[in-house]
Amino acid sequence: MAGSTFGTLFRMTTWGETHGKGVGVVVDGCPAGLSLCEEDVQKYLNRRKPGQSKYTTKRKEDDQVEILSGVFEGKTTGTPISMAVFNKDQHSKDYSEIKDVYRPGHADYTFDKKYGFRDYRGGGRSSGRETTARVAAGAVAAKVLEELGIEIFAYTKAVGPVQIDSSRFSKEERDKNALYMPDVQAAAQAEAYLQEKMRELDSSGGIVECVITGMPVGIGEPVFDKLSANLGKAILSIGAVKGFEIGDGFAAAQSVGSENNDDFYNHNGKIEKKTNHAGGILGGMSDGSVIIFRAAFKPTPSIAQPQQTVNREGEDTEIVIHGRHDPIIVPRAVVVVETMAAVTVLDLLLQNMGSSLEGVKNFYRSDKK
Template structure:
């Protein structure tokens, strides 16, 4: 299967299936010297793992990560870092029935069309559980970015029709509310809405917003390797994401140029913008403002209501899906969006080191470096 590797310099390859023995990721291109152990990665996985709230799947997984290679005496060595996350709570019997039919909204039909067969136990590689490897790698990328003064923060902006009020924004609530909403009032309203969805054997979608701060201007490339294009690809590679916008996004199509343009100003030799409709990226290159990205996430396709579909023989049937499923994907997707954003931004920063001759000469002009 192609398509499990992401990145150019900071490159990751995720592996494993939802109901296999384990999942994991191999990271190549991480610089040597970064202080790293499992405690740097585990908090990110804890944010993603199932079974923690009333609005996530009841499947219980500890998602304990183990570093198998790439570190020595608590620091990265510059060699590939291999991480493993064992599966401990598979219930494959919950999925034996779906081997004979295609679930609406899932990749069952398309995997059969491409490969001629599929891993029906939990969806195999098409399961949201594949993202555990991405999050583990993203934790390392985020730590490297922090060393550079760059932070990446994602949160739930909306669940269904319930949106946060930025005037009530409280960053700490991202980590304490079941919805990952940084607005206590919105969290309560969203939980009430989710309860209604669950009572009706239904699910809902929502929006994750991600903000990158501290990134200097000049990161990213024009034409086919635009920073915004690569961010969109990275975030759209998350299974449940159906659309991505940056800055004003869809609203820019309704605006006039006089309102959509971000004015430039200069103060004490520093050039800056007085607005940020562009979301921190111009011409595919960062402009020094906050990068603001939103991921639009579909409702969980596994619902307990009766649905129409077909079996592998082409017969029309009705099904009621069994198993353990999230009524909303959004809260657990927050850290996945954060991870994919961090991976993309870090890779762009590393690529940017070769953009100018003076970057190279400044590093190498003293001759061969010694320890």
């Protein structure tokens, strides 16, 4: 299977299945000398782990990370960092009844047709549990970005029809409610909506918004490895994401140039923009302003309502999915979006170090050794 590696200079390779012995990641390209311990990674994994509230699966996993290599005496060594999270509460029997049936909204059919084989225990590599490994890698990237004064902050912008109100936005509120919404009033409304969907044995989609601050100008390449393109690939690689936009996004299609363009001006000797319709990216490169993007997540496909499908023989049948499933993916996906953005940004920052001859000369000048 190809496609389990992401990144160029800061690179991660994930492994494992949702109902196997565990999941993990190998991170290559992390600079030596970074202070790193398991708690630095664990605080991110704790935001993603199951069983946190009535809006997440009842699967009980501590998601306790173990750093197996690449760290010595509390510092990264510059060698590959290998991390593992071992599964403890997998109920593979929950899926035995559907081993020959394709679940609507899942990768069962496409996986089976591609490989001629399917790990039916919760989806195997196609399961959302794979993102545990991504979060671990992204936690390392976020620690490096912190050293550079760059912050990535993601949150739930919408749950179904309920959206946050920017006038009530509170960064501190995000971690105080189960839905990771930075608006206490919207969070209460969203919880009521989810309760209704759960009573109907249904699920909900939503939107995650992410803000990146502290980025220097010029990060990203002007052709294929645009910052916008790489962010798009990173976020769209998250299984349940069906839409991605930066800045005004799709609303820009209904705008005109005189409104959508961001005027520049001199602010105390520094070039800045009066507005940020572009979302902090121009020509595929960061423009020095806040980067803002959104990801649209589909409703959880595993619902307890009867659904029509077929089996491997192509025979029509009905399916009712049992087991433990999130009624909404979005709250646990917030940290996944955040950490995938961290990996993407750090990788392009490292690539940017060799973008000009002067930059290379400055790095290797003898008086800096």
